[in-house]
Amino acid sequence: MSAPGVSVTEPSTRSQLAALTGAKVVTNTALRWVGPFLPTLERAFDTTTGTLTGIMGVAELGGLSTLATGSQLDRGRERTVFMAGIALVGVSSIIALGGTTWTFAIAFALLVIGIANHTIAGHAWIGHRVPFAGRSRAIGIYETSWALALLIGAPILAVLIERFGWRGPYVALAVASVVAMVVVRVRVAPGVVVPLVARDVRPPREPLPRSAWPPMLASAAIAMAGLGIFVISGAWLDDEYGVSTGGLGLIAAGFGAVELASSVSVAAFADRIGARRSVLAGLVALVAGGVVMAVADSTLIAVVGLALYLTGFEFAFVASLTLVTEAAPAARGRAIGISNALGTVARATSVILSGQLFEAFGVRGSLAMATFATVAAFGLTLATTVRRDGVVAI
Helix, strand or coil: CCCCCCCCCCHHHHHHHHHHHHHHHHHHHHHHCCCCCHHHHHHHHCCCHHHHHHHHHHHHHHHHHHHHHHHHHHHCCHHHHHHHHHHHHHHHHHHHCCCCHHHHHHHHHHHHHHHHHHHHHHHHHHHHHCCHHHHHHHHHHHCHHHHHHHHHHHHHHHHHHHHHCCHHHHHHHHHHHHHHHHHHHHHCCCCCCCCCCCCCCCCCCCCCCHHHHHHHHHHHHHHHHHHHHHHHHHHHHHHHHCCCHHHHHHHHHHHHHHHHHHHHHHHHHHHHHCHHHHHHHHHHHHHHHHHHHHHCCCHHHHHHHHHHHHHHHHHHHHHHHHHHHCCCHHHHHHHHHHHHHHHHHHHHHHHHHHHHHHHHHCHHHHHHHHHHHHHHHHHHHHCEEEECCEEEEC
């Protein structure tokens, strides 16, 4: 068992982080393919964008389950929570094969619960093991999975849809989930983290410090701004510019490439320039992308604007996770769980509102909501400063 503070460059730590990241690519693909290929699912289930985004928004509330599991992460149970999350992702893919709006709803709810819990397990694993001074690098590596889900997963799933129909991706993701569980089981040791409290003792249930809330709320607001636009991106490109399923796959892969660049940039530079400054820089890029989207009058300009928007979102959100992991060092797992729950409410609200605003006012309606969230995130980040020993509010 390794002690806390082991460098992420240590081979054993690096290989375990790689296994966790690879598994997260699979689960993120299960979540992220739905947005770009929403038109495909609309036709499969004979429903509308508003109905599916409404289901997805309500299902996002499954992320509130991290309120219950967060404290378990402070007791060295990261791998258990992580594997349970992957299992739920696999089960959700099987249920979705039922081919109705109801089975989609049940499947997406389980998917969200699984992803929420395995995500916070990974963040707690990094937070317990990697010192804050180098944590953005580890978080950035782990969160490349979000971009790789589009860069690698989207084109593959587009081919599966073309050849086997909408059920193709669900079958592939069910199989991939099993493989991911095996890899994590073999490559990641149980109880690799020595928590800040003894594993046999229940962590103290003292309130989180007031200084923890600004970075946690900022991260939730960033998630709201990002997901609200991403979830309607496929429908927007299909409705406004007639982009085909294959075209959506290629565009999604392109988005994955620019998001990967953002995550890698966080890993490479955020520890140098500071996580707080990185969040603010990402939000500026996000706003710029939103402006381009609002004035777009061609497919090329629309795609460029959306790519810039997602680049800024990815950079800001990944950097915000570093702040969250140090918001309450004495109860890190619980703080990460609560932060994810806040993000859950924000994302659920965002998905539901964005779908309805898109149907009523087009992409500008969704952008208006996202702008509100971005302004909130900017203000909350400005209200956060970083000391060497943690995160405090000013």
